[in-house]
Amino acid sequence: MYPYHNRIKQRIRNGELIKWEMVYDYPKIGECILLHFSTVPHIRPIRPHRYVEYAALLEGMTGE
Secondary structure, X not given: OOOHXXXXXXXXXXXXXXXXEEEEEEOOOEEEEEEEEOOOOOEEEEOHHHHHHHHHHHOOOOOO
């Protein structure tokens, strides 16, 4: 299985994250945080039950 969240956190620490935004109508998910990266894959959604894991990584970084 692909280590989805481990890889995303690694990409954030490597400085690949451009911005993030809260969305409430993402297809097939609904509410989520969308992370925008400078490298492929460019967009990754994070579901609400994982928000706590990303709070420290996104702290201090402005969203949109």
